[in-house]
Amino acid sequence: xxxxxxxxxxxxNVYAYSNVATNATTAGTTYSNNTTGGTVSITYNSNxxxxxxxxxxxxxxxxxxxxxxxAEISAHPATGYEFVGWxxxxxxxxxxxxxxxxITAAITDAGLNYYAKFSIKSYAITLSKGxxxxxxxxxxTYYYGQSITIxxxxxxxxxxxxxxxxxxPTGATITSSSSASTTYTxxxxxxxxxxxxxxxxxxxxxxxxxxxxx
Numbered sequence: 001x002x003x004x005x006x007x008x009x010x011x012x013n014v015y016a017y018s019n020v021a022t023n024a025t026t027a028g029t030t031y032s033n034n035t036t037g038g039t040v041s042i043t044y045n046s047n048x049x050x051x052x053x054x055x056x057x058x059x060x061x062x063x064x065x066x067x068x069x070x071a072e073i074s075a076h077p078a079t080g081y082e083f084v085g086w087x088x089x090x091x092x093x094x095x096x097x098x099x100x101x102x103i104t105a106a107i108t109d110a111g112l113n114y115y116a117k118f119s120i121k122s123y124a125i126t127l128s129k130g131x132x133x134x135x136x137x138x139x140x141t142y143y144y145g146q147s148i149t150i151x152x153x154x155x156x157x158x159x160x161x162x163x164x165x166x167x168x169p170t171g172a173t174i175t176s177s178s179s180a181s182t183t184y185t186x187x188x189x190x191x192x193x194x195x196x197x198x199x200x201x202x203x204x205x206x207x208x209x210x211x212x213x214x
Contacts, residue, residue, distance in 0.1 A: 011111040013062045014040040014073045017090060018081060018118040021143035024186070027120050031092065035059045037081035037118030044071035065107045075101040075116040079170055079188050080144030084117040092117050120144055123169070124190045132158030132197025142186045145171065151181040152195035159200050166192045 018037025019028045039057035044065060055061050057076055065071060075083045085096025086103060092115070097103075105112055122143045127136040127150060138150035154160060160180040165172075172187025184193065 011062060011064050012042060012044075012071055012073075012105060012107060012114075013060065013112070014042060014114045014116065015090070016040045016059045016075070016116050016118065017092075018078075019120055021120050021146050024142045024146040024148050025140065027122070027143055031090075031117060033059050033090075036078065037120065038075060038077040038083065038116065040114075040116050041074045041076065042071050043074070044069070067107050069107045070104050071107065073103060073105050073114055075118070077101075077118055080121055081118045082121055084119050087115045087117060088113065090115050121188070123186060123188075125184070125186065126190075126192040127152075128192055128194040130164075130194045130196035132161075132199065133195045136195050138184070138193075144186050144188060147183050147185045149181065150184050150193060150195075152197075154180070154197050157200055158197035161196045161198045164194050164196065166194075 015033050016035060016037065016039050017031040017033055019031050020036060022028045035058065039059065040061050041057045042055040042061045042063050044055070044063055055063055063071065075086070077083045083101045085099040087096050096117070105114065120143050122141050124141050125139060125148065127139045129136055132155050133152050134155045135153045136151065138148055142148055150163070152160060163174060163177045163182070167189065169187030169189030169191055171185070172191065173185040175183040180195070
């Protein structure tokens, strides 16, 4: 009689959840299963049982493993997002199991579900006055990917020249750097934008209207 051991397999599932900004200064409180804020993946011992595996970077990674085995689960934030932590429920109640994006999961007889929480980042945008500038508006803290209006008002005798940045964050764009009022899209980092003007030049023509006499 040949005896063969049958080992039960249990599911390990990991999910990526993220929020979005509802406007330039407000982040949404609803988190959804998608790849907007990042992806998740599973790395496991190739000698363990594996069926219906889908372990690559995605919104949902899963694998079936025998109880007692372990697997490495990873969270990979997208540009403009940060990893908050691993949770065991999609409501993200309480404190996270871990704030380390790379952890080891021990397979139990009940299986495991982990949820990676990714939150959209916000950045400080500072506007500065250069030569010839009376005032600027638009300074504030804004969420990645959102667009804001920046504006410069000139001193008398000056015309607007350009906006310049002290750094160029990934994803940041400006509609027209030569316009006093324009749109700036928030990139992956804080930035200082300086408005600069140039003196207006005038042409003066002198005409002698006196009549010459002898």
